[in-house]
Amino acid sequence: MSKKKNKSGKLYKEMRNPVFLGVVILILVTISAYIAYHSILDRVGVNREENITTYSKHYALIVDDTYASYWKDVYKYAQEEANAQDAYVEKLTWTPESKQSMCDLMDKSIACSVDGIILVANTEEGLEGKINEATAAGIPVVTLMEDVPQSQRISYIGINPVSLGTAYARTLIDMVPDDEEDYNITVLLTDDRVDANQYQIFTQINTDLVKHDKTKRRVSCGATRVATEGFFLADEDIHDLFRNGEEMPDYIVCFSTSTTEIVCQTMVDYNLVGRVQVVGYDLSDMTREAVNNGVVSTSLVMNTEEMGRESVDALLEYESTGYTNAYYGIDLEFVTKEDLAHE
Amino acid sequence: MSRRRRWRDYPIRRKLLYVVLFTSVLMLISTAIMYFMINSLITRLDTVYASNVNMAELRQNLDMVQQDLYQYLEVRDYDALSDYYVAAENFRGLTGQLSNQISDNRVFLLQKNIRSMSEDFLLYADNAITAKRGMNVEAYRQNYEKAMELYNFIYNDLAELNELLFQNNARSYETLQQAINYMEVASAILIVVIMVIGITVVVSTTRGIVAPLTQLSEAATRVGAGNLQQRIPETEAQDEVSIVTRAFNAMLDSLNLYIDKVREGAEKEQQMKEQELLMENHLKEAQLRFLQAQINPHFLFNSLNAGVQLAEMEDDEKTAVFLGKMADFFRYNVKKGTEDARIEEELSIVENYIYILNVRFAGEIIFTKEVDEGALNFRMPSMI
Numbered sequence: 163m164s165k166k167k168n169k170s171g172k173l174y175k176e177m178r179n180p181v182f183l184g185v186v187i188l189i190l191v192t193i194s195a196y197i198a199y200h201s202i203l204d205r206v207g208v209n210r211e212e213n214i215t216t217y218s219k220h221y222a223l224i225v226d227d228t229y230a231s232y233w234k235d236v237y238k239y240a241q242e243e244a245n246a247q248d249a250y251v252e253k254l255t256w257t258p259e260s261k262q263s264m265c266d267l268m269d270k271s272i273a274c275s276v277d278g279i280i281l282v283a284n285t286e287e288g289l290e291g292k293i294n295e296a297t298a299a300g301i302p303v304v305t306l307m308e309d310v311p312q313s314q315r316i317s318y319i320g321i322n323p324v325s326l327g328t329a330y331a332r333t334l335i336d337m338v339p340d341d342e343e344d345y346n347i348t349v350l351l352t353d354d355r356v357d358a359n360q361y362q363i364f365t366q367i368n369t370d371l372v373k374h375d376k377t378k379r380r381v382s383c384g385a386t387r388v389a390t391e392g393f394f395l396a397d398e399d400i401h402d403l404f405r406n407g408e409e410m411p412d413y414i415v416c417f418s419t420s421t422t423e424i425v426c427q428t429m430v431d432y433n434l435v436g437r438v439q440v441v442g443y444d445l446s447d448m449t450r451e452a453v454n455n456g457v458v459s460t461s462l463v464m465n466t467e468e469m470g471r472e473s474v475d476a477l478l479e480y481e482s483t484g485y486t487n488a489y490y491g492i493d494l495e496f497v498t499k500e501d502l503a504h505e
Numbered sequence: 506m507s508r509r510r511r512w513r514d515y516p517i518r519r520k521l522l523y524v525v526l527f528t529s530v531l532m533l534i535s536t537a538i539m540y541f542m543i544n545s546l547i548t549r550l551d552t553v554y555a556s557n558v559n560m561a562e563l564r565q566n567l568d569m570v571q572q573d574l575y576q577y578l579e580v581r582d583y584d585a586l587s588d589y590y591v592a593a594e595n596f597r598g599l600t601g602q603l604s605n606q607i608s609d610n611r612v613f614l615l616q617k618n619i620r621s622m623s624e625d626f627l628l629y630a631d632n633a634i635t636a637k638r639g640m641n642v643e644a645y646r647q648n649y650e651k652a653m654e655l656y657n658f659i660y661n662d663l664a665e666l667n668e669l670l671f672q673n674n675a676r677s678y679e680t681l682q683q684a685i686n687y688m689e690v691a692s693a694i695l696i697v698v699i700m701v702i703g704i705t706v707v708v709s710t711t712r713g714i715v716a717p718l719t720q721l722s723e724a725a726t727r728v729g730a731g732n733l734q735q736r737i738p739e740t741e742a743q744d745e746v747s748i749v750t751r752a753f754n755a756m757l758d759s760l761n762l763y764i765d766k767v768r769e770g771a772e773k774e775q776q777m778k779e780q781e782l783l784m785e786n787h788l789k790e791a792q793l794r795f796l797q798a799q800i801n802p803h804f805l806f807n808s809l810n811a812g813v814q815l816a817e818m819e820d821d822e823k824t825a826v827f828l829g830k831m832a833d834f835f836r837y838n839v840k841k842g843t844e845d846a847r848i849e850e851e852l853s854i855v856e857n858y859i860y861i862l863n864v865r866f867a868g869e870i871i872f873t874k875e876v877d878e879g880a881l882n883f884r885m886p887s888m889i
Contacts, residue, residue, distance in 0.1 A: 184702035188531065191698060192538055195691040199542045202684040214610040220617070250607050252614060261661070270658045273625050274618040 219249035219278070221477060222271040224264060226284040227255045231419045231446040232466045233282070236306075239470025240280065247478055249277070256284070268292035272299050278477035281315070283308040285353045304476045304486075306469060308359055317476040319469060319490040323359045326494070327366020330441065333460060333496050334367065334413060335374050337439055338381055347371070347383040348403065348411035350421045352396075354387045360417045361385075367415070384411075388421050400424045404432050412438060419444040422461065426452040445497060453499055465493040513742035517714050520744070524710045528703035535699055539692045546685050553678045559599075560667040566596040567623075567663070571656050574630050578637050578649055586634070593627055600624070612673065615666040619659055626655040717746040721753055733761055805835055827864055830857045838888060849881040854888075 223240060225233045237253050244251045254267045262270070264286045271279050272295060279296055283289050283305055293303045293313035302316045309318040338345055349364045364385050371377045386403060389395035400421065404410060416422040422442040426449065429435050435457050442449050442461035452458040472490040480486040495501075512520070573589035576582050600623040603616040629652035636645035717737075724737050736757065737750050809832035816825035834857045837850070852874060859872040 184698065184705055185531075188535065188695070188698050188702060191691065191695055192535060195542065195688065195695070196538070198687060198691075199546070199684065202546075202680055202687070214606075214608040214613055217607045217609075220607040220614075245609075250609060250614070262658075266654075266658075269654060270618075270622070273622045273655055273658060275621045 215245075217245070217248050217250040219244070219247075219481075220274070220276045221249055221251045221278045221280060221474065222254055222267075222274070222276045223251050223280045223282075223473075224254045224267045224271065225256065225282040226264065227257045232444055232464060235466035236470045236473075239467045240474050241470075243471040243474040247474070249474065249478070251280070251474065252276070264289055265292050268296060272296050272301060276301060277481070279303045280306055280473045280477070281310075282306045283310050285355065285358070289313075302477055302480045304473050306473050307464075307492075308353070316480050317486050317488055317490065319472045319476060319492065320359070321464075321492055321494060322489070323362035324366050325491075326359075327363040328370055329494070329496070330363065330415060330462075331367045331370030331374070333441060334371065334381075334415070335377055337413065337441075337459060338377055340376065342380070344380045344382070345377075345412040346409075347381060347413040347415065349383065349385045349415040350388050350400070350417060350425070351385050352388055352418050352421065354385065363417070396421060397424050397428075400428050404428050404434065410434075410438065413441065414438060415441045416443045419446050419449070422446075422452075422458070423448045426457050429457055441496075450502065453497065454502055456499065460496045460498045463495055463497050468492050511742070513713075513740060513744060513747070515744060517745055520710055520714070524706050528699070528706055531702065532696075532699050535695045539688065539695060543685060543688045543692070546681055546688065550678065550681045550685070553674045553681065554671075556670045557667060557674060559602075560663060560670060563596075563599050564660070564663050564667070566592060566599055567656065567659060570596050570627075570630065571653075574633065574649070574652065578633060578645060581637070589630075589634070593630065596623065597627060612666065612669050615662050615669070619662050619666065622655050622659050622662070626652055626659060629655065714746060717750055721746075721750060724753065728757065728760075733757055733764070803839070809835065827861070830860050833857050834861065844887060845884045846887040847881065848876070848883050848885055851885060851887065852876060852881075 221240075221244060223237055225237075227233060233253075233255075237251065240251045254271065256262070256264050256267060264281075264284060265288045268279070268281070268289065269292065272292075279293075279301055281289070281293065281303055290310050290313040293305075293310055293315050296303050297314040297316075303313070304317045304319060305313075305315045306318075307320040309315075309320065311318070334347060347367075349367065351360045351364060353360045355361060364383075368383045371381050371383050386399070388399045414425055416425055422440070422444065423446065425440055426442075429438060429440065435455075440452075440458045442452070442458040445453070445461055445463050449458060449461050453461055468490075469492055472492070476486045476490060515523070569592040570589065573585045573592050576585035577589055600620050603620040604613045605617055605620055606613055607617060608614060629648045633645045633648035633652055636642075636648055720737055724735060727735055736754050739751055739754060740747050809828050812828040813825045813832065816822070816828060834854060837854045837857075855874075856872070859870060862870050
């Protein structure tokens, strides 16, 4: 015990020694400066190779950003799935302001020798050819949410248009009152090509409404094309729809995020909330608020996680086995104000 | 085994030397570290925008390739063709330095894409030239269109890459500038700390040297004032000051010892003097007594003679004889106290003494003598 006391006493005496203290402070300052120096260099070297994660596969996700707002989530889940399998997904976005078209983005992806392409097709001409070109270059292509069925794409991830059409019809049938009045439904299409998903969905809605006892002969369903090629054309088209009071629909079905948002704002501008029922698409911030406020009766929501993960899984499966499913279905649901209240 | 030498055992000169060396080395090390760090930061600063310079060079080369290609395809200018080959080779070399990694970093991904597209661009450009030389119009036009398409992609990606690099480099530059500012502050702090340490060490060392000397000088002053009992605390150190301290204490011990000896001697001398005086005193007393003694016997035997006469007047013959013999005895004693006497005189006084004793002891003492008649005149010390 006395030896320990002597040692600690000696140490205390040493520590009181100003030289000892000074040297300790000096060492501490030098070490602190050195640590700060290295941490600063780490911050400076963000592009140095030791700061990055590398992968062995490179996929491109080409999206039309005007279609929906959920691509950010889709991309997030796709990236997660890809990273787990030593792959990286690069997102290439087309907007009306882009200098490069969707075909250009496809060309670029092929030129960059990516290992796979996830394409959210739009109405642009030539995409089928580009898909075939990519496939010929050994780059597998999967389509997401919008199919190009005539192309050599290896898989389609999205919704069966017939099933979706039936789901829409069921929702509309529930919304239509059980009375003797006639009602008019307008479906807003951004893609009115006959083989496009939207048109097939519209066709199925119509078919189911005509068949159902509640709605046959008193509920008519028509489609209106909303232009998306130029700036602000969609807004003008939708305003035209509401300006004509006589032909104003009782129900409006939207097939994209942007048309849903334009319809919501127009409803408010023309004070038509409650008079026209809206079936929206996606649950962007604006659409969510519209559902909560009753501007939109219900909105179709996709499982973005499934979309992201399945599209990457399709590519991975094809790469490893040479085969993949031609179709991966995505869960969907119609969200109402009550559903949002329970969240 | 020799004892390990401690700091306090070192000579003053070596202590000072070590102190200076210590602070100098300390300063050197810290300055070297700071210099190294600041220097590497400045070097990094110089190279921060190097990547943008490289991108500019790459874009320039791309433009040259495209221009030379166009020139040759349009005019079939062979100078343009040789320029194209040179530019293409340079471009190939520069793009070969780009990263080929698939990564989550946009800069590296762009590099990978640019590199890949550049390879295809050069391939189509070469095919266009080959087709041109082979007079295949459709082929060289198609290849040229494809090459131009890739040229546009590469150009756009280079612009994006350059912009990203510029943003990163600007952040890096700012960070490095901040770092240099921090290093400047750290250097200043270090220098101050080193100065403080140096001053402390020097002050501490000189205090360690000067304090004992001051103590010594104060002690010497007190010694000069007469205080020889103090001592300066000693240490086991072997430096000059400790040696002088120990010597000083030894000197004081010697002084005290010497003083004690002198004092002892003085005391002894004093004692002897006192004894001498005492002796003298005793002698004087003895002389006085002796004188006194000399004075008193005359009175005694005069008184005894008066007594004899009184006894005779009273017709007391025995008392008169007794007192007469006593007077004779005392007279002889005074007279012969310091000189020798004849045997006859001594025998006479012994007879007187025996007569006196027999009066006291009622004649119990019997004294007989046998004397050689011829020895009666021999002299001998009296009253033995």
